[in-house]
Amino acid sequence: MNKGARILVVDDEREIRRCLELSLEEKGYTVLAAESGEKALDLLQQRPADVAIVDLLLPGIDGIELTRSIRQRSTLPIIILSAIGDDKKKVEALETGADDYVTKPFSIEEVVARIRSVLRRVVGSKDVNPILSFGDLVVDFEHREVRLGDEPIKLTPMEYELLKYMAQNAGRVLTRRMLLTAVWGPGHEDDTQSLRVLVRQLRKKIEKIPAQPCFILTDPGVGYRFKSEPS
Amino acid sequence: MNKGARILVVDDEREIRRCLELSLEEKGYTVLAAESGEKALDLLQQRPADVAIVDLLLPGIDGIELTRSIRQRSTLPIIILSAIGDDKKKVEALETGADDYVTKPFSIEEVVARIRSVLRRVVGSKDVNPILSFGDLVVDFEHREVRLGDEPIKLTPMEYELLKYMAQNAGRVLTRRMLLTAVWGPGHEDDTQSLRVLVRQLRKKIEKIPAQPCFILTDPGVGYRFKSEPS
DNA sequence: CAAGTATTCATAAAATTCTTATAAAATTCC
DNA sequence: GGAATTTTATAAGAATTTTATGAATACTTG
Numbered sequence: 001m002n003k004g005a006r007i008l009v010v011d012d013e014r015e016i017r018r019c020l021e022l023s024l025e026e027k028g029y030t031v032l033a034a035e036s037g038e039k040a041l042d043l044l045q046q047r048p049a050d051v052a053i054v055d056l057l058l059p060g061i062d063g064i065e066l067t068r069s070i071r072q073r074s075t076l077p078i079i080i081l082s083a084i085g086d087d088k089k090k091v092e093a094l095e096t097g098a099d100d101y102v103t104k105p106f107s108i109e110e111v112v113a114r115i116r117s118v119l120r121r122v123v124g125s126k127d128v129n130p131i132l133s134f135g136d137l138v139v140d141f142e143h144r145e146v147r148l149g150d151e152p153i154k155l156t157p158m159e160y161e162l163l164k165y166m167a168q169n170a171g172r173v174l175t176r177r178m179l180l181t182a183v184w185g186p187g188h189e190d191d192t193q194s195l196r197v198l199v200r201q202l203r204k205k206i207e208k209i210p211a212q213p214c215f216i217l218t219d220p221g222v223g224y225r226f227k228s229e230p231s
Numbered sequence: 232m233n234k235g236a237r238i239l240v241v242d243d244e245r246e247i248r249r250c251l252e253l254s255l256e257e258k259g260y261t262v263l264a265a266e267s268g269e270k271a272l273d274l275l276q277q278r279p280a281d282v283a284i285v286d287l288l289l290p291g292i293d294g295i296e297l298t299r300s301i302r303q304r305s306t307l308p309i310i311i312l313s314a315i316g317d318d319k320k321k322v323e324a325l326e327t328g329a330d331d332y333v334t335k336p337f338s339i340e341e342v343v344a345r346i347r348s349v350l351r352r353v354v355g356s357k358d359v360n361p362i363l364s365f366g367d368l369v370v371d372f373e374h375r376e377v378r379l380g381d382e383p384i385k386l387t388p389m390e391y392e393l394l395k396y397m398a399q400n401a402g403r404v405l406t407r408r409m410l411l412t413a414v415w416g417p418g419h420e421d422d423t424q425s426l427r428v429l430v431r432q433l434r435k436k437i438e439k440i441p442a443q444p445c446f447i448l449t450d451p452g453v454g455y456r457f458k459s460e461p462s
Numbered sequence: 463c464a465a466g467t468a469t470t471c472a473t474a475a476a477a478t479t480c481t482t483a484t485a486a487a488a489t490t491c492c
Numbered sequence: 493g494g495a496a497t498t499t500t501a502t503a504a505g506a507a508t509t510t511t512a513t514g515a516a517t518a519c520t521t522g
Binding site: 157158191193194196197198201211220221 | 471477478479480481482486487488
Binding site for chain 1: 338
């Protein structure tokens with residue numbers, strides 16, 4: 001199913017476009033390339049894609065605006081390509097709806113890994129019953145039940161809210177701001193320490209070794225992400 | 232009540248059948264296994280089952296046809312096992328009357344979660360058994376009688392309503408809102424203090440040590456839960 | 463009106479959430 | 493590469509919120 005997935009690459013540098021195109025096609029993907037945001041949107045009108053890889057810095061419509069445009073009409077997974085310094089913009093893109101990011105300079109393996117991860121997530125998207133499972137960890141939203149194997153796990157209201165949000169957006173990078181508003185509501189965007197403490201509490205309850213988490217991974221400088229599928 | 236449920240597993244791969252069989256029996260379920268749709272139908276003639284787990288891809292009668300056959304004569308809950316690509320078939324099965332699905336590869340925890348969820352749904356719907364017992368506590372809904380061992384217990388109307396609702400939904404988390412509407416009817420969702428007092432009254436009557444309840448457990452921030460099966 | 467029931471209020475106890483301090487890890491800068 | 497700096501993790505105690513409890517008050521119904 002992942003084989004032959006269609007990948008839209010948007011970058012103004014011919015070099016990078018070419019490089020991604022060759023490497024991805026070699027891996028069996030179909031690549032659509034565009035050198036600008038405008039052309040990318042045109043392309044998407046004509047042909048469907050399964051993932052988009054978008055450079056943050058583009059002439060004209062930039063990566064963030066492109067992300068916003070795409071998000072307005074579809075849930076197409078978007079991976080951001082960002083240079084090493086643009087943390088602020090990167091975070092902005094994630095909050096606009098991008099799913100993941102890769103920092104330049106990147107290795108092809110890294111990009112492919114992200115693509116795979118994102119594709120996997122999209123396939124198992126809709127569910128009859130709101131039960132999510134991640135290996136041993138099972139979250140039943142209908143009954144507000146969390147179990148780790150056979151052990152039922154008691155969560156406080158905030159712990160539960162955090163887990164819920166993270167599990168429902170598993171695989172995506174979730175910025176601190178996103179998590180803070182998800183749990184505390186709007187107006188608490190700066191209370192990063194509270195988030196850290198809450199994350200720790202949750203880790204203590206669901207991770208076997210909280211210091212080596214396998215569900216709640218931290219993305220330094222950005223936020224957290226929930227179990228980006230076994231790589 | 233879920234314990235000891237009978238589960239029919241239909242899969243042509245011995246490996247998977249075996250695996251499910253072992254894991255489910257370990258959890259206390261009784262497993263009936265069949266390697267084909269035909270055998271499954273035969274088995275169902277001979278022995279009743281509480282849930283069926285059916286592989287989508289079967290030689291001969293496939294999962295969808297089997298679902299249809301079963302649906303023609305019973306409401307036996309059916310959980311579909313599907314490989315990652317068969318989205319179309321999966322949807323077809325659900326439309327034919329399957330209740331839920333699990334995507335291969337699956338974890339046992341996930342399958343168990345689905346089974347439990349489905350069982351709960353079914354048990355909650357039909358009110359066959361008007362007598363529930365939880366250790367010493369016996370509730371006879373038909374005669375509106377409650378006993379603790381030999382002692383008959385007198386309950387006020389509201390206490391009885393509360394007990395009834397909790398006992399009929401034993402094992403799950405019941406939010407304050409749910410309990411309030413169950414006892415007071417709609418429009419009383421905010422009267423949490425009344426609920427607390429009522430819970431206390433009921434505890435005084437049915438718990439040996441009301442301060443260390445073993446039937447009515449509290450879930451701080453959420454609500455209450457009635458005796459999550461003897462652990 | 464009387465007896466039992468239900469609600470409200472005040473306060474004690476328990477649990478959760480927040481804050482603060484320090485250790486560990488990651489990142490940046492030279 | 494290694495020191496300095498920022499970021500994240502961890503622990504423990506304080507503050508806050510939620511729940512339990514006892515008793516007083518209001519309500520219903522025969």
